[in-house]
Amino acid sequence: MTIATTLRSDAEIQSEVLSELKWEPRVQATEIGVAVKDGVVTLAGFVDSYTKRWAAEEAARRVRGVKAVANDIEVRLSAGGERTDPKIAAAAVRALQWDAVLVPEKIDVTVSKGWLTLRGTVDWQYKKHEAERVLRNLAGVKGVSNLIEVKPKAEPAEIKKQVEQALVRSAQTDAGRINVEVDGSKVTLKGTVRAWVERQEAERAAWRAPGVMTVDNRIVVSP
Structure with a gap:
């Protein structure tokens, strides 16, 4: 398969983000506008709760090919x-x-x-x-x-071990494609994954380890 057929166009990503918003029960897709440029999704519009704003961003991040999300949705509460x-x-x-x-x-x-x-x-x-x-x-x-x-207390070697084990346990990540480096309480993730959700899950796994204060996620999304 060639690179041209594996890369997703901005139009395809926009279409799937809109579909994901319709699938997400916590938001009303008609309230949210979606623009995509070079894989970066921008969300705009007005919602009546912070929960909806957050849910819309989560929905966008679940779509394969999304590299980042700029959430410009404004919360405008109803009078009640x-x-x-x-x-x-x-x-x-x-x-x-x-x-x-x-x-x-x-x-x-x-x-x-x-x-x-x-x-x-x-x-x-x-x-x-x-x-x-x-x-x-x-x-x-x-x-x-x-x-x-x-501000936890943990040794770098133990942090590295915990993060690597968490990646192996996760059904959403391919641990063999992710490299974990630890400097003090800072974890750096490197490698290549197939989807944004896999990149996000790897970062989540790193944050769960005791002793982690910073995560530098350098994982590249390459469908």
Whole structure:
């Protein structure tokens, strides 16, 4: 098979992103515009919740051939969806306190015009993601800036071993095509994969390893 037949055109990617948006139950595809240039997808439009904005980006990233996503979708809450910043802050604090994964982590929350900013320190990267996840669906939220720091304790050799084992276990990645390098608490991923979702899963696997503070994903998508 020649390279010309394996590469996907921007028009093909755009068509499949639109189809994926229609398939995604959390969004209304008619609210979202899709443009593609050199494999980079730009999403635009207006939605009535931050959840929809996030879901649209996830849907686009699932499509084979997508190299990156620029999410320009704006959240415009309906009159009934608006909440004051103090009410959003109180709901956010309760949500974090009730999440068993985050106990007893201390995470600070500030709210400005519906936009949440998270600060604090956790020992695992997945806890940082969990904090954002539990707040993403709160009523009135227009966006989340996750500034939580990850400060774990782990040896580089152990980090490398954990990441490599996670890649082997994953059904979505071909571990033999991915090289893992570790410098302190920084993981660098190199290699070639067939789809963006495989690249994304490799990065997710690296972030799950205890001790990882930075992931430099240099994996190339080559369908």
